[in-house]
Amino acid sequence: MPIQWFPGHMHKARLEIEAALPKVHVVIEVLDARIPYSSENPMLAEIRGDKPCLKVLAKSDLADPVMTDAWQAYLERTAGVRARAVTTEDVPSIRILKSVAAKMVPERAGRAVNTMIVGIPNVGKSTIINLLAGKKVAKTGNTPAVTKQQQRVAIGDGVTLLDTPGVMWPNVHNVNSGYRLALIGSIKETAMDYADVGFFGARFLIAEYPDRLMDRFDLDELPKSEMEAIEAIGRRRGCLGKNNQVDIDRASRILVTEMRSGGLGLLTLESPSVMERERAATxxxxxxxxxxxxxxxxxxxxxxxxxxxxxxxxxxxx
CATH class of the missing domain: 1.20.5 (Single alpha-helices involved in coiled-coils or other helix-helix interfaces)
Structure with missing residues (x-):
């Protein structure tokens, strides 16, 4: 399933980001802890250059904690990069980001620090901004591309935050990354096919979290294929149509919703080793x-x- 979703306002956002960067001291990139590689925008990495970067692993309460630790250590192997896992359930983990960012530019001690927060759509960026500011200054929502234009927010201690719209890149070359982005909700429904994404999710669960799949949907045995899994889910959840046939689209939507909401437990959909293999292949x-x-x-x-x-x-x- 090739995913190509690059609305016009996102092209405008890229140009605005490039224009503002010279006055920015630290870039804060918000990633989804379940897919740190696939939610890392390669276009943003190209724009950022060698600016210090704080990688924020958001929604870590939905990710496998062991894998989150592995990702944090992996990301910090890059010079000038720090990584922190956060969740809206632990507000202090978010508010400390301000001091972490300031410490990344010790030469600015006692002076104003300008930061820019970036990230793909629906990664939780606006919620993080509101918690850093201590008030609602950014619009939030459960659908991608809520933020449409830049805004500057003073978050205290001489730190200013430049909010930017969620920016998706023109073409997701890595097919697996496209599926993972769709699974967590960073792709608009009009640009994806639920059955296709559901098959990918089922295939992943069979290989990596088989017990979770069986327990959540009360399956007697592990399905041998993604089709068997989707059909079994459909029968368990009553997604039946004419002639008692499973409605594949409805069953797939149920699986995708369960994976997004945490119904199948804490899931991380990729590891650093998987990233390196896929990056080379891509x-x-x-x-x-x-x-x-x-x-x-x-x-x-x-x-x-x-x-x-x-x-x-x-x-x-x-």
Whole structure:
């Protein structure tokens, strides 16, 4: 399922982010703790350059705590990067982000610190801003792309926060990342297919959390395939249509909703080792695609030149 969701306001947001960055001292990037790799926008990494970056693993109360610790250690291997796991259930874990960010630029001690908070849609960025500010200054919602324009927020102790709209990149090259983004709700429903995403979720659960799948849906045995899993869920939850056939779309929606809400327990959908494998595979696939496009363009140009030479020769022979 190729996911391409890049509304016009997001292109505008990128330009605004690039224009504001020279005056920013620390970038705060909010990631989803369940998918730290897939929710990390490569376009933002390109824009940020070598600015100090605080990676905030949001919604950590929905993620596997062992994997969250592994991700925090992995992210902090990069120079200039700090990582902190937060949850709205633990407000102090969020409010401490202000001092963490300030300490990342010791040369600004005693002076104002400008931060910019960025992240993909529906990652919990606006909720974090409101808790840092101690009041509601950013609009929140359960659907992607609530924030439409930048705003500056003073959060105390000389720290200013520049809020930006959630920015998705033009094309999610890693197919698995696309599915994971859809699973956690960062992709609008109009840009995804629930059955397709449900199959991916079922396949993941069979491989990584089989006991959770069986317990949550009261299954007698582990399904052998994603289709078997979706059909079993549909029968258990009454998603039956004509001739007692399972409504695949309804059953898939139930599974996706359960995974998003934490109904299947604390889940992390990717690990640092999975990230490294997929990143390498994606880079190879993109390079191959670009090479094929280059060869296709060369052939097109050759056909055009050959046609021109043939037409010239035809005119000369008249």
């Amino acid at each position: 880079a190879a696939a993109v390079a191959e695609k670009e090479e094929n496009a280059k060869l296709k363009d060369q052939k097109r140009k050759k056909r055009f030149r050959d046609k021109q030479r043939a037409q010239k020769k035809s005119r000369e022979m008249r």
